[in-house]
Amino acid sequence: DGGITQSPKYLFRKEGQNVTLSCEQNLNHDAMYWYRQDPGQGLRLIYYSQIVNDFQKGDIAEGYSVSREKKESFPLTVTSAQKNPTAFYLCASDPGGGGSDTQYFGPGTRLTVL
Amino acid sequence: GQNIDQPTEMTATEGAIVQINCTYQTSGFNGLFWYQQHAGEAPTFLSYNVLDGLEEKGRFSSFLSRSKGYSYLLLKELQMKDSASYLCAVMDSNYQLIWGAGTKLIIKP
Numbered sequence: 001d002g003g004i005t006q007s008p009k010y011l012f013r014k015e016g017q018n019v020t021l022s023c024e025q026n027l028n029h030d031a032m033y034w035y036r037q038d039p040g041q042g043l044r045l046i047y048y049s050q051i052v053n054d055f056q057k058g059d060i061a062e063g064y065s066v067s068r069e070k071k072e073s074f075p076l077t078v079t080s081a082q083k084n085p086t087a088f089y090l091c092a093s094d095p096g097g098g099g100s101d102t103q104y105f106g107p108g109t110r111l112t113v114l
Numbered sequence: 115g116q117n118i119d120q121p122t123e124m125t126a127t128e129g130a131i132v133q134i135n136c137t138y139q140t141s142g143f144n145g146l147f148w149y150q151q152h153a154g155e156a157p158t159f160l161s162y163n164v165l166d167g168l169e170e171k172g173r174f175s176s177f178l179s180r181s182k183g184y185s186y187l188l189l190k191e192l193q194m195k196d197s198a199s200y201l202c203a204v205m206d207s208n209y210q211l212i213w214g215a216g217t218k219l220i221i222k223p
Binding site: 090103 | 157213
């Protein structure tokens with residue numbers, strides 16, 4: 001079955017630690033995205049990638065980093081520079097090329113900083 | 115700036131009809147999406163509108179008026195499983211999705 005997987009489902013981190021969230025897709029999609037979701041707010045774009053080995057900052061990239069070494073994988077690192085990292089993180093993908101492409105979402109990772 | 119407005123919360127009765135409104139002000143327009151999101155889960159695609167008018171898909175319909183910057187999602191024959199948040203998102207001129215905060219729909223028996 002094709003889809004997007006994120007791991008882990010829940011993640012706890014101590015302040016000052018970096019943590020990497022996994023996102024894998026087997027939909028053969030070119031474009032991948034990372035969003036952050038906070039209560040009472042819309043999804044906010046952190047980073048996106050339209051093609052392997054290339055990615056762009058979204059609206060709230062500070063304190064985050066990504067890589068896109070493989071088409072299937074787009075991991076997100078939450079660094080200690082992110083001031084308020086506790087949130088629900090969603091990864092998404094679409095075929096790429098803009099237009100009416102529907103984004104498909106992974107199940108999300110809930111990160112809590114202790 | 116770019117802005118998407120939706121009601122924060124709505125309550126409806128099982129078996130009834132509910133309309134969730136979305137107004138938007140964006141830099142360009144390349145379509146409007148509605149997604150459903152159950153608590154703690156991923157958003158799932160419901161509908162896409164790029165031309166004015168009504169798109170019907172089973173119990174769900176979505177309407178768009180580009181001149182008014184307005185859309186609504188209409189849910190008929192409500193079921194308890196329809197309790198969820200409904201997210202409106204607009205694709206802007208750069209083909210980036212701008213998301214509303216979502217409308218939490220509570221269904222009562």
